[in-house]
Amino acid sequence: MNKLLALCATVLMCLPDAQAAPCKPAPLGDAVLYLRGGLNNWAAQDEQAFEYRCDAYYLNLTAKGPQEFKIADEDWTPALTFGGGSNGQPARGANGNLQRQFSGAHTLRLSFTPEGQATLAVGPKTFKPTPPQPITDRAALTAHFSSRVEEFKAPFGAQPAGTEVRFSMGNDAPGLKQATLVIERRQMSGNQEQLQYQPLARIAMTPQPRGLGVGFSARYRFSEVGVYGYWFELEMYDGTRYALQNNTDTVYWTREKGSMGAAVVERLPASTQRIRRYRQTIYAADFQVPAWAKDIVYYYVFPERFRNGDKANDPRPGGGRPQDRYQSGDVERHARWNEKPFKPGTGDGSDALYNNDFFGGDLAGIIEKLDYIRSLGANAIYMTPVFRAPSNHKYDTADYKQIDPAFGTNDDFVRLCAEAAKRGIRVIPDTSLNHVGADSPYFNRFGNFPAGGAFDNGKINPDSPYASWFKFKPDEKDPNKQFQGWVGVTDLPEIDKNSPAFRAYAYRDKDSVTNLWLDRGAAGWRMDVAPWVPDDFWREWRQAVKAKKPDALTVAETWFDSSKYFLGDMFDSTMNYIFRNAVLDYAAGKPGTLMAANLELMREAYPPQAFSALMNLLSTHDQPRALHHFGEDTDLAQAKQRLRLAVFFQMTYPGSPTIYYGDEVGLGGGEDPFNRAPYPWADEGGQPDEALLADFKRLTQLRHALPVLRHGTLAAPLHVDANVVVLARQHGATWALTATNNSTSPRTVTVNVPMASGTLNDALGGAPVSVQNHQIQLTVPPLFGRVLVTP
Template sequence: MTADAGLTSATLVIEERTLVGNYDEFSYTELTKDPMAKVVTAEGERWEASYTFPDVAVYGYYFEVVANGETYIVHNNDFSVYWTPEKGSGGESMIAFQPSDTDAVRRYRHSSYDGTFAVPEWSKNAIYYYIFPERFRNGDTSNDPTVGQDTILGEAVEVHSDWNDAPWVPGTGDGSDEFYNNDFFGGDLQGIVEKLDYLADLGVNTLYINPIFEAASNHKYDTADYKNIDDNFGDNALFETLTTEASNRGIRVILDTSLNHTGSDSKYFDRYENFAELGAFEGETIQESSPFYDWYTFDPAGTTPEAMYEGWVGVDSLPNLNESDSWKAYAYGDADSVTNMWLDKGASGWRMDVAPWVSDEFWREWRDVVKANDADALTVAETWFDASKHLLGDMFDSTMNYIFRNAVQDFAAGESAEEMYQNLELMRENYPQEAFYALMNLLSTHDAARALHHFGYTGPESSAEAVAEAKTRLKLAVLFQMAYPGAPAIFYGDEVGVTGGEDPYNRATYPWADEGGNPDMALLDDFKALIQMRNDNAVLRTGSIDAPVYADENVIVLVRELNGTHAITAFNNAAETSEVTFTVDDLASLNFNDALSSEALAVPASGEITLTLPAIGGQVFISQ
């Protein structure tokens, strides 16, 4: 810490962070206060102290300083990081009078991670194609859901006759019934198998598929049977065909499930008496003799069925799971556990739903099983906030990067580049490098409005001008995504112009031309070019990265390097061209070509570089 002359003393305060659940419990516990030593230099005073962090954990620190008889704190800034209750992005600090309550302190955060932590090497080079299977492609109409036969929570399902319908939402006047998540289009695993050549041609190398196990709803997070593919999607043999055929094309498959809750309409709970084996709440009666009884917590005093058990975040169709020994054995402990079974059938890893709601110890034990089965298998958490505690080498390799999603969406929409980038710098500084280069970098997801919707293409009512601008802004976001560390994720249909607001409109069908859809083939070609740019240039995937060499309200410029190859990546969100000048000594006298246009750039011996960036666009220069 540097300071002007006048400080009487300075103290480094170290604390350990406790974070449980979705910030259900959050606190810091003081470990030590270390006096700092003053060092006088020509530039001023520097105060120094050292500390060795004892364990794998997330720690906080700040400084207490005394000047003119008054005690102050030097702590983190008050920047709000997306989705994260704890404020502060690192970097520039703020000074305040010492508060009477340390809850007012904004700690700098430090991740002390396992020194042996390594993610699968392939995951740093992954480009995900992210599929909501019920809406991607109907490859086998014989397994489609059937009205009068299939049910959800004891009620009838609805089936669309037109693949290009919008998803139905109760209460909107679209003609649907009053139940959510019960309308089906017929997408299935055979549809994915049919389009593997399309995906290989797109340039992706990893499929992330939302849940495919037996379940009543269209989203399948209400698992009915973890060990069988949903019969409207296919069967277990077809899953093995999918992984084999994908592997033949150099594509891996990542599966998705929740080990936090099952469905109430499941073989394990069986509230609606749809299964042969005795469920823990079969017929809305607590069944203590059920083999699944200790998987759940019941309250016999409840006066309604819903009051007799706890659903995840109050959703009674998703009863929470206890971390009982029998459940853990079934989930990951047994040789034929859910975790092992699907890895053995060809999955390359797991994305775990609502990870913060499950205990750290559960995830540590689960990770050990995954890595013992296949050291090259990937573990991905669903966390929306700063995921530091999950990325210390003892739980997950990666997370769905919602912070990246919001930051890049807002930048591409025209908001402050400097403000946006603080979110990304937080992760670069706080996450272990292994995890940082394997983050699943999202733009659209099944849980939030699609990127094009955020950029102004909200539906058929949008003007041609609004649609064109939204697609231009999407291309800027994808350019950033493909030129930045971490694994880009393309949500099915984004590449051909699919839009949609909040769930379920973001889960629209892919507009296949042979199903009467109208995919934007020009946008598809742009996606292919950007993906190829990333695949062709290792420096964009695993090259080093530091703080921006230039940043203002509209422009971000980054420099990357790998094994002597340099890259300059520059992005402009302004509606007009932007000329920027900056100096990078390490790039002096190097020659570059634009990876997309082949435009040449010769850096003079001074290292001073001037770029003229296109409106709502950017450039990626690779050294020659």
């Protein structure tokens, strides 16, 4: 900043014209720090980047209410990650979160003592960020490229290995001397903490005269499977260089910015790390996804809260059975089915432990309600873990090869799969191969199992058959620090996934966990916290799954852009959290352009066979329910109508619509545990919304009745504005146009369509629409949509 000599005016502000001590070099060098917390999905976003000025790091932030966050760089580098210390101030490497109360616009000031101790002050908004240097060069300003326009890139989207891709760009003013296509290979591991691009090729593009400006083109053959990055370096005749790169759109849960499509030109940064690459997915030519995945409507069950079909196996305090104990104490049992889940510290009368309260849901309850699930239009059941574990959620596995006694028996699982199959329903179980429970024979921290665990009674047991499953630190005195709990949770000891003994148990052995449940009737697997497990593990695991059952479906739990998992060597599908957030925000009233940007990213980045099999969610057991997102506490009637809009979109979009149990009858609930409330069965005293249920059924029936909604390809949006989104689907000779409106008033739009003339019939019984000269005029009802189909 031209050797800026800004001087501090207050403890919150440092302005160039203040009178104080001279400026100091940035204590963290070139590192860029971000506020990363619940308000931005813990991502490193430019909007929450601190700017170093004179003596401290500053950030202007608008937020309301209590917020939890950390301050860290993009990579969560330990030396550059500041959590909440014991005094509430930032502490390097602290596991806890910083907590502050906000009430609008604020300035945050992060300063460091000479000894490196950090202090965070929050006050009124007073900081004036340094404005970006404007671009005035018309040759640069008129440079253009779009990854979704055939003129500039062909073929479109993800491609099989060996594909040659043509790239073109142009500008409309003189001055552009040379354009270089830069191809890089992306490396990403973990939950996006490690992300970098390795240079692969720099291709001088061939110039082509074009009006006042010039066009450039180049070709590149992508011979190997992977995710690649590309961008364009522009050189002007005066020597100035620019980057023609991806846009600045935020993609939900995803570290990398840019939804692709039209490019943005910016000055070439000093570090190429700051460039926003376009992504190019190159997948294995033989990548196949089970054909039945396109036809799925999932019913997503949290078994403990769905239906109590066998009261004899219910966990009971002091009962003396395995399901009656939680670690070293008793379980809690709800007196009535329709109570709220317990949450410690809220004054609800529960104890201080999380996840130890039970209602009695089980496999018998799911079997009892299979006809109901089928009547809803669902033809696949995804259920969270049912294997033996002390908690109500069962992700703290105690025995991978046994059904939890509170849920039934192994025979009950076989019966569930068989009875479901009679009704055309597949069953997909869930487990974590990343961690086990501390209260398990594998670890045995509480001594509840016979001796032989790797951490018997809180002591390392090197003679355990499971000892190689874990990494221990025997020199640590605190037992909690002698092993690694997943993300610091000591109830969930993290497995060393490189252990040959564990890999044999998980998928290599004939009677491995993976094979055993496929043999018992499972139609595939959903795998918990997939990013925390090494890629080579998943590659071997997939081979084992497909060898055992070639048409088994493999689903990852990932929340961000999951391109790397869809290369043909790991997963078929994922829990589509990008879809969830995009559709919920749109249905809640945010612009259609925001939703379209996120969905179009996936259409472009994912192989079509995976895109058509994505588990398209609205609610989950890890996030507030859709109805809560729509404001169930302020206007329940409108919240339910917004839910209908979201389900309409879900049922008419490519992928596998997923109904979280109870959403269909108006079950709400915010953060865990309230998003895991019991299904409100009428015979248990609940009040299910039968009208909402009827609307869910109408929309699932619509999807099943129209193959174009399940198998049809998706083109670029025909129309997108703040309220209305119109999409086109094609299956053979059949076209379907789907239109949604998130306004509380009807909206009429004029849309260019693929067909020249004719009539489009309304699949939900509305008036037909005439096509004239490739155009229709369409009125979309408030907070809902229309499906128009060619005869």
